[in-house]
Amino acid sequence: MLARVRCFAVMTVVLGFEGSANKIGVGIVRDGEVLSNPRQTFITPPGQGFQPSETARHHRRTVLIVLKEAMEQAGLQPADIDCVAYTKGPGMGAPLVTVAIVARTVAQLWGKPLLGVNHCIGHIEMGRLVTGATNPTVLYVSGGNTQVIAYSKLRYRIFGETIDIAVGNCLDRFARVIKISNDPSPGYNIEQMAKQGSQFVELPYTVKGMDVSFSGILSFIEEVSQKMLGSNECTADDLCFSLQETVFAMLVEITERAMAHSGSCEVLIVGGVGCNLRLQEMMGVMCAERGARLFATDERFCIDNGAMIAQAGWEMFHSGQVTELQDSWITQRFRTDEVEVTWRD
Known part of the structure; x- marks a missing residue:
C-alpha cells in the first residue's frame, strides 16, 4: 500500500536504487536535474547468462561503492x-x-521516507524528462519486458506486449x-555485427493482433x-542482421497500430534495447511517414539506471505518495x- 502525504519542500532531492537485473545503479535527481547516475554491470563469460543468486552477490558487493560514488x-x-526510492x-x-534491503536500511538510517517504484514507470518518466515528450506512445523494450504503452485515465495502459519472451531476451539468448x-552487453555486440551483415535470412514473423512472439x-x-x-551458407553477421531486421519490424508494426488507436503523434522508445540505433532508425521512418x-535516449538513460527510479520517485513523492516500511x-x-499514475492529468 501507498500512504499519501503532503510535500512542502521547495527543492526536492530523491535518491534512487535500481537493481532488477544485472546492473546496479544509484541515481540522484533534484527537481528534474540529474545530479549523478553511476552504475556497475555484472558481466558473465561468452555463452553464459546471469543467474539470480550470482547477480545478487554482485549487487551486494558493489551497491555501497556505487552509493558512495x-x-x-x-x-x-x-x-x-528528501526521499529514498527503489525498484x-x-x-x-x-x-x-x-x-x-539496502534502500530500506538507508531510509531508516537517514530518517527519510521510502518509495517503491515500478521499473517500467521509471523508464517512462526518465524518457519523458530527458526528451521532453508530452504524451507519447511508448515502446518499452528490454531484456525482461516488451510492451507498447499509452497513458489514459491515471494509468499507463498496455496496448500490446510479448506473449512469451522479451525481445532483449531473444537477442541475448541468440548471442x-x-x-x-x-x-x-550481448545486444550491443549483435548490433555491431549486424552492421556488417548483407545477406537476409528469412525468419518467422509473428505478430498476433497487438501482441508479438519471439520464442x-x-x-x-x-x-x-x-x-x-x-556449411558457410551465411555468416554470423548475416544472422545478426536478419534477426534484428525481423524483430524490429514487428515492434514498429505494433507501435504504429497503437498510435492509430490512440491518435498519438509521438513515440518514445525506452528500455535497454531502445539504445539500438537500427531500431531508432526504423521507428523514425515510420514516424516520418x-x-x-x-x-x-542514449545508453546513459535507456539502460537500467538509478536516476530513472529517482525521477519516478520524485513524481510519486510530489503527488503525495510514500511507501510504509511494512x-x-x-x-x-x-x-x-x-x-496509479497520480502525477499526471
Whole structure:
C-alpha cells in the first residue's frame, strides 16, 4: 500500500536504487536535474547468462561503492536527501531483494521516507524528462519486458506486449548460441555485427493482433544457425542482421497500430534495447511517414539506471505518495498498468 502525504519542500532531492537485473545503479535527481547516475554491470563469460543468486552477490558487493560514488558526484550529504526510492519490480527476485534491503536500511538510517517504484514507470518518466515528450506512445523494450504503452485515465495502459519472451531476451539468448561476448552487453555486440551483415535470412514473423512472439523466432534461428554457419551458407553477421531486421519490424508494426488507436503523434522508445540505433532508425521512418515525432535516449538513460527510479520517485513523492516500511516488499511480476499514475492529468 501507498500512504499519501503532503510535500512542502521547495527543492526536492530523491535518491534512487535500481537493481532488477544485472546492473546496479544509484541515481540522484533534484527537481528534474540529474545530479549523478553511476552504475556497475555484472558481466558473465561468452555463452553464459546471469543467474539470480550470482547477480545478487554482485549487487551486494558493489551497491555501497556505487552509493558512495553517487553521493560524491552530486556533492551531497545524507541530510540533503528528501526521499529514498527503489525498484519494487518487475525483475529477478534475488537482486530485487538485495536492493530493497539496502534502500530500506538507508531510509531508516537517514530518517527519510521510502518509495517503491515500478521499473517500467521509471523508464517512462526518465524518457519523458530527458526528451521532453508530452504524451507519447511508448515502446518499452528490454531484456525482461516488451510492451507498447499509452497513458489514459491515471494509468499507463498496455496496448500490446510479448506473449512469451522479451525481445532483449531473444537477442541475448541468440548471442549465447553463437558465443558473442557479453561485454559491454550481448545486444550491443549483435548490433555491431549486424552492421556488417548483407545477406537476409528469412525468419518467422509473428505478430498476433497487438501482441508479438519471439520464442519461435529464437528456436528457428538457433536450429538453422548451426547448419548454415557450418556449411558457410551465411555468416554470423548475416544472422545478426536478419534477426534484428525481423524483430524490429514487428515492434514498429505494433507501435504504429497503437498510435492509430490512440491518435498519438509521438513515440518514445525506452528500455535497454531502445539504445539500438537500427531500431531508432526504423521507428523514425515510420514516424516520418505518419507525420509523428520520435523520441529516444542514449545508453546513459535507456539502460537500467538509478536516476530513472529517482525521477519516478520524485513524481510519486510530489503527488503525495510514500511507501510504509511494512509495505516495502518486492514483486517479480509488477505490471505497468497496476500503478496509479497520480502525477499526471
